[in-house]
Amino acid sequence: MDPFSATLPTSYVNAFVEGLALSHADLNLLVRRASIDARLLALPGARVTQEQFATLFQLLVAHLEDEMPGLYGRPLRRGTLKILLILMLDAPDLATAMRRWQQFDRVLHDDFSFEVRREGALASIAIRLYPTQARSARLVQELHLKLVHGIASWIVGKRLGIERVDFAFPRPPDAAEYVYIFPGPVYFDQPATAMYIDAAYLQQPVRSRTRSELRDFLQGAPQNWFFVPFDKTLLSHRLRSHLESRLHESSNIQSAALALNCSERTLARHLSAEGTTFQQVKDVLRRDIAVQKLLKSRESIAAIARATGFATVSAFHRAFRSWTGSTPLAYRRQAGRAHRVAAPQGVTLTQ
Incomplete structure (x- = not known):
């Protein structure tokens, strides 16, 4: 029997769509096309399925021409993630691939950066700068770490274990949701937002991928990097x-x-x-x-x-x-x- 996937609170969906450059009519149409009733979004305890959230995400990508809808200082035009992945797939190992991502970000953004650093047996992936005008600093930090984890796991062909995740913002009311979003212990009110993995992962060779595999990964976003399978280590x-x-x-x-x-x-x-x-x-x-x-x-x-x-x-x-x-x-x-x-x-x- 396949396990029932975790659902998401509508508060997360509301935070995701709040402040987007959309008319009320366009937003309502996209929400309905994702099979979400707008009246459920008004219920604090209502939930959406992973498929509904992923569909809404994809619809917003297409409508706004932004592969990370409204989360960075400038839109990621369609094809941006494809170019990034092509650059990373040519790297010999994950450490080199991540350096290429950092260089790519420096070309792309003036107001966003992350850093990969070895700290003994662990490697930290820390967000050092994000847009001050970001409509949701929490969402920017969460979704970027999720994107990094998803892409890094796909690049090496195995899901990277997470030792811990730190967030620089206070513990939110829905903190219990994190156990189904980040497969590792989560701490709040930390000096910086960072994800910690075994440093040995950085030496993992980058797996060769076909064009169809690359296309499938991109078309499967965000479900293949935002949501995680149930982890037997938890x-x-x-x-x-x-x-x-x-x-x-x-x-x-x-x-x-x-x-x-x-x-x-x-x-x-x-x-x-x-x-x-x-x-x-x-x-x-x-x-x-x-x-x-x-x-x-x-x-x-x-x-x-x-x-x-x-x-x-x-x-x-x-x-x-x-x-x-x-x-x-x-x-x-x-x-x-x-x-x-x-x-x-x-x-x-x-x-």
């Missing part, structure tokens, strides 16, 4: 996988700890270090499954309640309202209206 991800396979059972922290070969105290301590708890992992899993089933299937509300481990439909209703601010039926109806406006086919990042 206990919260292993717990999520365990709970997903046993949603029909009455799982508790004691049985989960036994299944994961650790004590209840050890499980709770590791989850806390990853910024979450047993109940949060369980609730987030059930919420993500419910949202995706409501959006993508015709299963009855009762069937979804059973599938997510609720004994009664009323209990499911209460939980879903607490998670999203909406009842399951109202959520499905609103999402259904948006799905009637199909997203255009063939939206790509490069030609």
Whole structure:
């Protein structure tokens, strides 16, 4: 069984689109084409799927002619990332490829730069400068680190493990979301925004890629670099996988700890270090499954309640309202209206 992917809060979508050079009518049209109902964006607890966010991202790229929509001081015109990747693919190893990226950025930007530095056994990738007029400093920093991690992983043909991520901004209210965005411990209020990886990765040879592989990577953005697969090195991800396979059972922290070969105290301590708890992992899993089933299937509300481990439909209703601010039926109806406006086919990042 394929695991249910994590969903994103609508607050993230709102932050992403806020301040873009778009008319209200154009933004509403693009949101609908991404199968997102604008009324859901007004609900603080509502969620969107990875596919919806990726589609909206691609639509904005095409509409604004900017491969990182509105995040840098100047637009990244279509083809920019393709040129960058061609330069990096000709490098002998990741360290050389990253230096080429830094040089490329210096040519492209006056108000953005990042630095790669060895620090003992680790290598840091730190953002040293970003546009002071950036509409969301948090988004610029998060998405650039995500882009670096995604491209670097693709360049060497393996997903780079992240030892830790530091952010220079304060801990946000939705900090619990980070465990499904950055596969490693995240710290806030740090001196600089930086991502730390094993320094040995810098010696990894750059993998040879075909034109079709390059095209597929670009067309798959941002889903192939923003979202990460569940990571077996994170206990919260292993717990999520365990709970997903046993949603029909009455799982508790004691049985989960036994299944994961650790004590209840050890499980709770590791989850806390990853910024979450047993109940949060369980609730987030059930919420993500419910949202995706409501959006993508015709299963009855009762069937979804059973599938997510609720004994009664009323209990499911209460939980879903607490998670999203909406009842399951109202959520499905609103999402259904948006799905009637199909997203255009063939939206790509490069030609």
